[in-house]
Amino acid sequence: MNISLNITKTITELLSGFMSEGAANIGAMVTIALIYLAIFAVAGLYLVLLERKIAAWFQLRLGPNRVGPWGLLQTMADALKLVSKELTGTVKADKFLFNLAPYFVIVSSLMALSVFPFTQEFQAFDINIGIFFLIAISSIGVIGILLGGWASNNKFALIGAMRSGVQTISYELSVGLSLLTMVLLTGTLQLSEIVEVQKNGWLIIQGHIPAVIAFMIYMIAGTAETNRAPFDMVEAESELGAGFHTEYSGMKFAYFFLAEFINMFIIAAIATTVFFGGWLSPFGITESIPWLGVFWFIGKTFMLVFLMMWFRWTFPRLRIDQLLTLEWKYLLPLNLLNIILMAVIVWLNLTIQF
Amino acid sequence: MSYFGDIYKGIKTLLTGMSVTGKYFLTSRKGAITQQYPDNRKTLKMFERFRGEVVMPHDENNEHRCTGCQKCELACPNGSIEIIWDRQIDPESGKKKKMIDQHIYHLGMCTMCGLCIEACPTDAIVWAQNFENSVYDRSYLTKVLNQPNSKLKAGVEE
Known part of the structure; x- marks a missing residue:
């Protein structure tokens, strides 16, 4: 297999054969954006199906099994139905913001996907502040949620949106600090470099105790970031109807729904890259075949996605005060202590290297 | 030190919960409780406690x-x-x-509360497990529970 995996470079070279350099650059960007959009829209739909199947198995049910073999086309059919539905709205809604909100949410979550190294050089956009970019992008999504809740002129939606604001701003800290703990170990923010560092052992092994603590904090805070159960006060069905997307219908609702699942994939993908060696195979067993890295990356990511689904179908929903207690009284102080611990370990060279 | 104790206890209880659901997840293939109803119509057997309709076994x-003590008639709320x-x-x-000449039961009005069956001193009426109770005319829902020419079993009254 002699495929060049550096897609950006390949497409740019292909296009520059018959157009000017600037046009070729823009053409490559558009092409890659369209490819990513198509792949991850479908991947998001299949994540929804996976969630429904796993939920069914946890609850001793069968899950969707009527549309297509084993229900594989169920979410496709759902998406088609949502596309064909009428887009309703409230009379006194702020029309402009109401229509803008879903795009904020979906665009911010799709933007974050561009920086992941799926395998060696298979990365749309390799910037040297990768982690920083991810943290920044992942908190833009909450603006969409706040806008949607505010503009729909509905009390439930507004309460849901405000809760989401509180939750995301609080847990943003923990996500950032736990990733910062790992950055102490890698010494770089660039995602491809972070994976490179892990050729001497995955970071969760290199950093042993503080890395495990950081991983646990990251998973808790990451689950809260995506507004999933047990932290789904944003759309607590028993209290708020559907929360911030109560007034949305059709494709605009589907954007919110899809964004939630793509966000879950992103959180799992960051954890894979930072803690579990990204596309690196365990013990370097497939090091000579770089394109197999995609398989390892997706495999590890789906393990973590499964972990988040396991959380969802096990734990009961937290109250809003319990949520804030968990963040400000437990996760944040522990995280700060953990950073110091990690700094000491890096300083004294106590990391485990193979 | 109860701060760290709480953290330890919290993590431990969360893991206990996850192990319970994890076991269910692993055994779900064998023990799925879903009935794929119209497909398994021939073999589907409802569980004992299911309240389909009141019948009188003969x-x-x-x-x-x-x-004919009429305790069920008195007990019925509607x-x-x-x-x-x-x-x-x-x-x-x-x-x-x-x-008794006729024990008339209006299935259309029954709320399946089961008070008649609890009230019956001789266990003459019981729950049936059938559930396909829809009919094309309302009058079919009025049922006579005792069969024609049936009589009381000897020794029940003692």
Whole structure:
């Protein structure tokens, strides 16, 4: 297999054969954006199906099994139905913001996907502040949620949106600090470099105790970031109807729904890259075949996605005060202590290297 | 130190919960409780406690256990049960005795509360497990529970 995996470079070279350099650059960007959009829209739909199947198995049910073999086309059919539905709205809604909100949410979550190294050089956009970019992008999504809740002129939606604001701003800290703990170990923010560092052992092994603590904090805070159960006060069905997307219908609702699942994939993908060696195979067993890295990356990511689904179908929903207690009284102080611990370990060279 | 104790306890209880659901996840293939109803219509058997409708079992001699005491009629909160009875001469003892003519049950009005079955002193009426109760005319929902020419089983009244 002699495929060049550096897609950006390949497409740019292909296009520059018959157009000017600037046009070729823009053409490559558009092409890659369209490819990513198509792949991850479908991947998001299949994540929804996976969630429904796993939920069914946890609850001793069968899950969707009527549309297509084993229900594989169920979410496709759902998406088609949502596309064909009428887009309703409230009379006194702020029309402009109401229509803008879903795009904020979906665009911010799709933007974050561009920086992941799926395998060696298979990365749309390799910037040297990768982690920083991810943290920044992942908190833009909450603006969409706040806008949607505010503009729909509905009390439930507004309460849901405000809760989401509180939750995301609080847990943003923990996500950032736990990733910062790992950055102490890698010494770089660039995602491809972070994976490179892990050729001497995955970071969760290199950093042993503080890395495990950081991983646990990251998973808790990451689950809260995506507004999933047990932290789904944003759309607590028993209290708020559907929360911030109560007034949305059709494709605009589907954007919110899809964004939630793509966000879950992103959180799992960051954890894979930072803690579990990204596309690196365990013990370097497939090091000579770089394109197999995609398989390892997706495999590890789906393990973590499964972990988040396991959380969802096990734990009961937290109250809003319990949520804030968990963040400000437990996760944040522990995280700060953990950073110091990690700094000491890096300083004294106590990391485990193979 | 209860701060760290709380953290330890919290993590431990969360893991306990996850192990419980994890076990269910692993055994889910064998123990799925979903009934794929129209497909397994021939083999589907409802569980014992399911309340389909009230029936009066008869044995092979066409004998039931209803003495016509009307306790079920009194117990029914919405009048689904009507008993038409008569005093007739009992052929064995020669005395006049209360006997049911028709035990009428309106399935359309029944809320499946089960009070009649609890009230019955002789266990003459029980729950049936059938559930395909829809009919094309309302009058089919009025049922006579005792079969024609059936009589009381001997020894029930003692």
